[in-house]
Amino acid sequence: MKWLRFERGDGACYGRLVNGDEIEAVSGTPFGDPGVTLARVPLAGARLLAPVAVRRVFGVGLNYVNHIKETGSATPRIPMLFMKPDSAVVGPDAPVVYPREGANVHYEAELAVVIGRRARRVAVADAASVILGYTCANDISERVIQREEMDLGCLLVGKAYDTFCPLGPVIVTDLDPSALRIMARVNGVVRQDSNTSDLLFDVPTLVAYLSQSITLEPGDVIITGTPAGIGPVQPGDVMEIEIEGIGTLRNEVIAEAV
DSSP states (O other): OEEEEEEETTEEEEEEEETTTEEEEESSOSSSOOOOEEEEEESTTOOEEOSSOOSOEEEEESOBHHHHHHHTOOOOSSOEEEEEOGGGEEOTTOOEEEOTTOSSEEEOEEEEEEEOSOBSSOOGGGGGGGEEEEEEEEOOEEHHHHHHHHHTTOOSHHHHSTTOEEEEEEEESSOOGGGOEEEEEETTEEEEEEEGGGBSSOHHHHHHHHHHHSOBOTTOEEEOOOOSOOEEOOTTOEEEEEETTTEEEEEEEEEOOO
């Protein structure tokens, strides 16, 4: 099953992708009761939104083995977590705004986990039962601010600017996240090319760890870390995040208006 959200005349609407080229709009959500079928509309020309109305975004730093080596960092003993506000979330083809304060803004290809039901203290073996599915994410980061914050033992603004968390294009429900090819392209040139098998803490471990302390809710998103190959973008660049079995998330970088 592939879920998405799109703009209808009366607002945002969830839908299921049918035959690869049609959206079957529903009156409800993927979280429990999808309601009744409203209509089928062509995928072509539909304005896709982030595929989930996000409640919270949990991020994971230094979670690919090769990325840890790339940065010369010590290997984390526990997941290195941060959060992004829901105002950072945008959908496919939405612009990513390069902020006025930006000096070194990077793309980061990531697998995103969408939580499907309320959960607390989930065992690693049971983690799949609380996951709705998976989508692509781009954890945009302003490195100068991020490093200043991390020197102080915190991390927020460098990851939190409006539009700094593109998600999409769809949520895939029947996917094994353990060995998926993950790529990032900038202006068509491959910058990251890895596999989720390189994760330090895999998806079930992350879900179990977070749920020890935080009750996870439907619509929560965990972006699971980025592989080696991070690098800068500038206004005018087009970023594409592609994950095997999910598809491609495309966003253009634009300069913040003066």
